[in-house]
Amino acid sequence: MLNSRRVARASVLVIVLAALAVCAPAGASSGSLSSDVWFLQDGRPTAAARSAPGIPGIVRALLAGPNRKERAQGLRTAIPTGTAIRDLRISRQVVTVDLAARFTSGRDATSLQARVGQLVRTLRDVPGVRGVRVRIEGGVPIGLFPGYDLRRIVREAVPEETASGLRDVQELLAALGFMAPTGVTGQPGDETSVAVLAFQKWSGLARTGVLDAQVTSALDRATRPVPMLDRPGKRVEILLGRQVALEIVDNRVERVFHISSGVAGRTPSGAFHVYRKERMSWSVPFSTWMPWASYFTGGIALHAYPSVPAYPASHGCVRMMARDAPLMYAFATYGTPVDVVREYA
Amino acid sequence: MSRLAASLVVLAALALPAAGLADDTTPPVAPGAPPTSLVVGLGLDDPALQAGVLRGREVILARGFEVELARILARRLGGRVERFVHVSSPGRLLASGAADWQLAFAGIPASSRTVGADLSTPYLTTDVVVVVRRGLDRPRGLADLRSAVLCAVRGDGAEAAVALHAKRAPSLLPSADRLLTAVRTGACDAALVPADEAGRFVAGHKRVLGPVVGRIRHGKGLVVAVARGGGLAAADVDRQLARLRHDGTLGRLARTWLGLDPAALPVLR
Numbered sequence: 001m002l003n004s005r006r007v008a009r010a011s012v013l014v015i016v017l018a019a020l021a022v023c024a025p026a027g028a029s030s031g032s033l034s035s036d037v038w039f040l041q042d043g044r045p046t047a048a049a050r051s052a053p054g055i056p057g058i059v060r061a062l063l064a065g066p067n068r069k070e071r072a073q074g075l076r077t078a079i080p081t082g083t084a085i086r087d088l089r090i091s092r093q094v095v096t097v098d099l100a101a102r103f104t105s106g107r108d109a110t111s112l113q114a115r116v117g118q119l120v121r122t123l124r125d126v127p128g129v130r131g132v133r134v135r136i137e138g139g140v141p142i143g144l145f146p147g148y149d150l151r152r153i154v155r156e157a158v159p160e161e162t163a164s165g166l167r168d169v170q171e172l173l174a175a176l177g178f179m180a181p182t183g184v185t186g187q188p189g190d191e192t193s194v195a196v197l198a199f200q201k202w203s204g205l206a207r208t209g210v211l212d213a214q215v216t217s218a219l220d221r222a223t224r225p226v227p228m229l230d231r232p233g234k235r236v237e238i239l240l241g242r243q244v245a246l247e248i249v250d251n252r253v254e255r256v257f258h259i260s261s262g263v264a265g266r267t268p269s270g271a272f273h274v275y276r277k278e279r280m281s282w283s284v285p286f287s288t289w290m291p292w293a294s295y296f297t298g299g300i301a302l303h304a305y306p307s308v309p310a311y312p313a314s315h316g317c318v319r320m321m322a323r324d325a326p327l328m329y330a331f332a333t334y335g336t337p338v339d340v341v342r343e344y345a
Numbered sequence: 346m347s348r349l350a351a352s353l354v355v356l357a358a359l360a361l362p363a364a365g366l367a368d369d370t371t372p373p374v375a376p377g378a379p380p381t382s383l384v385v386g387l388g389l390d391d392p393a394l395q396a397g398v399l400r401g402r403e404v405i406l407a408r409g410f411e412v413e414l415a416r417i418l419a420r421r422l423g424g425r426v427e428r429f430v431h432v433s434s435p436g437r438l439l440a441s442g443a444a445d446w447q448l449a450f451a452g453i454p455a456s457s458r459t460v461g462a463d464l465s466t467p468y469l470t471t472d473v474v475v476v477v478r479r480g481l482d483r484p485r486g487l488a489d490l491r492s493a494v495l496c497a498v499r500g501d502g503a504e505a506a507v508a509l510h511a512k513r514a515p516s517l518l519p520s521a522d523r524l525l526t527a528v529r530t531g532a533c534d535a536a537l538v539p540a541d542e543a544g545r546f547v548a549g550h551k552r553v554l555g556p557v558v559g560r561i562r563h564g565k566g567l568v569v570a571v572a573r574g575g576g577l578a579a580a581d582v583d584r585q586l587a588r589l590r591h592d593g594t595l596g597r598l599a600r601t602w603l604g605l606d607p608a609a610l611p612v613l614r
Binding site for chain 1: 405406409
């Protein structure tokens with residue numbers, strides 16, 4: 001009899017513990033919880049470590065904003081000062097936070113979106129939390145926070161608008177004409193570096209081929225390149241200052257290629273046209289092969305070459321990357337105008 | 346004890362239908378005189394026009410172009426907005442004869458058929474706004490646009506206009522973000538955007554976009570539903586809307602909440 005009571009008590013305890021495990025994620029208890037709270041630095045989400053009593057403590061730490069040291073480091077919050085928690089419940093790994101009306105103050109769409117992002121990122125970082133339900137004054141916010149449908153449980157924060165991911169950058173480079181759409185892989189590599197280099201040349205940035213903050217910032221503001229000259233039809237523009245070649249159709253730049261032209265002004269400027277094409281051309285004076293050669297004046301051609309530095313380096317020809325030269329060869333058919341422009345020193 | 350329990354059950358049974366009725370009861374309005382406290386219905390379908398927190402049927406912390414317009418309109422009509430309530434889609438809203446609001450803003454097109462409400466004159470155009478890419482010569486009319494690559498977001502109000510005016514195959518894109526990228530990268534010569542979204546489309550992107558060149562006449566606009574028997578006459582609402590238009594209040598509201606006043610843009614012909 002005694003044993004059966006013990007078994008029954010133990011069973012009840014097991015059931016209660018199991019129920020708690022289902023209903024409450026880790027950190028829901030009042031014990032100390034170490035997790036990240038999310039603030040903003042230059043508009044981008046940035047984590048800051050906090051240790052607080054349970055999930056409510058973590059949310060309170062978020063609402064309190066960055067501390068003095070973090071503010072000195074540039075951390076900011078989009079959550080209005082003095083926003084209070086009205087209620088916080090945890091059920092089935094979803095945290096329901098009911099916040100005071102102050103959370104909705106202001107009209108700046110970026111700030112309204114960012115503050116929900118901060119809340120969602122903070123709660124999703126707590127182990128075991130799989131979703132967040134946001135309530136304001138006990139009601140369901142509709143249309144107040146751009147990018148979020150808060151009638152539903154939010155599982156992920158809306159990604160930032162800036163092109164921070166490599167795939168985003170590649171998509172933008174391809175859309176602007178600096179690389180082929182086939183180069184959008186989400187993986188780093190030579191093709192992306194060359195596209196970045198072409199973009200840096202076009203934009204007047206340091207010619208490094210490295211995707212840094214300066215490049216992503218410039219990409220956020222970039223528009224499709226426009227030709228230097230206003231002429232109809234299909235043509236090629238070679239810009240000696242920027243060291244790029246443009247494929248143009250009806251004054252729309254289709255592609256921008258990284259090139260290296262003649263050192264010390266050896267590539268003549270002027271209006272030419274493609275008069276000779278050779279799939280494999282042999283340079284007699286320099287005893288070297290020049291694949292995918294399209295000659296446009298005298299012995300000067302657009303062609304592939306193993307070395308295409310970011311500055312003028314050839315004897316007068318226009319060197320192109322091995323991947324790009326066949327594309328230019330196909331585009332620059334016999335008679336295609338080639339305008340060589342010395343746009344700046 | 347059992348008597349007490351029985352009494353409680355009876356009382357609860359009586360209270361339940363009473364509470365249900367209270368939710369659906371039209372606010373009392375003195376016959377003949379316009380009401381001083383208005384209940385305004387909101388559709389909450391378009392965040393630029395109206396947004397808020399839905400608590401039961403009540404909408405609290407309401408904001409947006411139509412919310413401000415409702416408040417101003419109520420003042421001009423000699424009253425004030427007592428509360429906002431959520432109303433269903435325009436179709437169901439207007440098909441129903443029983444309204445527990447006096448005015449409703451729910452993205453109601455001017456051409457709607459109604460049973461229990463009258464419609465005002467339009468307060469916001471549903472024309473399509475044209476934003477061109479940078480570097481494109483400013484089109485002077487629809488003829489100039491026909492040779493351009495026109496783009497719009499699939500399924501929004503501008504799609505039909507693109508199909509109507511594009512000579513080349515139009516590009517229909519899945520989102521406003523994609524449309525923005527297409528215009529800034531030159532894949533599209535011009536974006537066609539519904540009037541109420543145009544301001545948000547160009548906001549923060551003026552450096553990568555060309556100018557907003559005008560609008561294409563597309564529809565008649567959005568109107569206010571005025572409940573019949575609610576103490577307000579549609580003619581009075583029309584009169585006040587005309588004044589708001591004339592004194593620039595509507596334009597100011599549009600610039601504040603929508604980013605631009607579509608009515609002030611030239612019509613492309």
